[in-house]
Amino acid sequence: MSTLLSKLSPSITDMIRMDHSQVLETFHQFRSGMSIAKKEALVGSACVALEIHTQLEEEIFYPALRELASDIEVLEKSFPEHAEMHRQITRLRSMTAIDPDYDPTFLELVRDALHHVADEETTLLPAAERLMPERLGELGAQMMRRRAQLLTAHAGEIMSSTVRSFPESAAVMASGAVGAGAYLMQQASGWVSRGRR
Ligand SMILES: [Fe+2]
Ligand SMILES: [Fe+2]
Numbered sequence: 728m729s730t731l732l733s734k735l736s737p738s739i740t741d742m743i744r745m746d747h748s749q750v751l752e753t754f755h756q757f758r759s760g761m762s763i764a765k766k767e768a769l770v771g772s773a774c775v776a777l778e779i780h781t782q783l784e785e786e787i788f789y790p791a792l793r794e795l796a797s798d799i800e801v802l803e804k805s806f807p808e809h810a811e812m813h814r815q816i817t818r819l820r821s822m823t824a825i826d827p828d829y830d831p832t833f834l835e836l837v838r839d840a841l842h843h844v845a846d847e848e849t850t851l852l853p854a855a856e857r858l859m860p861e862r863l864g865e866l867g868a869q870m871m872r873r874r875a876q877l878l879t880a881h882a883g884e885i886m887s888s889t890v891r892s893f894p895e896s897a898a899v900m901a902s903g904a905v906g907a908g909a910y911l912m913q914q915a916s917g918w919v920s921r922g923r924r
Pocket of ligand 1: 805809847
């Protein structure tokens with residue numbers, strides 16, 4: 728693993744918080760009365776963002792935390808909570824926005840995700856920062872690399888939401904790439920300017 732990449736990457740806990748903020752911002756843009764096309768684009772973007780985020784947590788963050796603390800109740804219930812969100816996502820994808828169950832299903836997903844995010848931000852992220860501070864950068868780099876692979880795998884879906892979306896595209900936020908990319912650029916320019924001194 729590149730030490731430089733580990734140093735340039737945001738910590739895994741900061742990356743998770745950034746993802747949460749971006750998904751919550753997407754939720755916040757939802758309106759029952761918005762056009763069908765915009766609604767489907769926004770919901771589609773939120774679903775891809777949640778899928779990528781939950782997969783990253785399950786593959787990288789949760790196992791690393793579990794190695795150090797297997798008795799955190801919030802960690803154990805995170806897997807079934809992700810599974811429930813995936814069930815709601817599958818259901819949303821089986822419908823169009825004109826289906827009467829579409830809005831209630833999305834709002835149920837929002838409610839569950841908000842509850843889940845609150846648990847992670849108040850329990851799991853502080854626990855990770857307390858128990859494995861020296862691993863946060865390395866895990867952040869791992870998450871960044873895996874995110875790039877998952878974005879490629881979901882490229883068609885992201886593109887489809889982008890095309891149907893609007894200027895302040897939720898699909899771009901869904902990628903999580905903007906925040907992470909901006910952070911990397913900021914860190915990289917800091918390195919360059921420090922190197923020049
Ligand atoms: Fe989660
Ligand atoms: Fe999360």
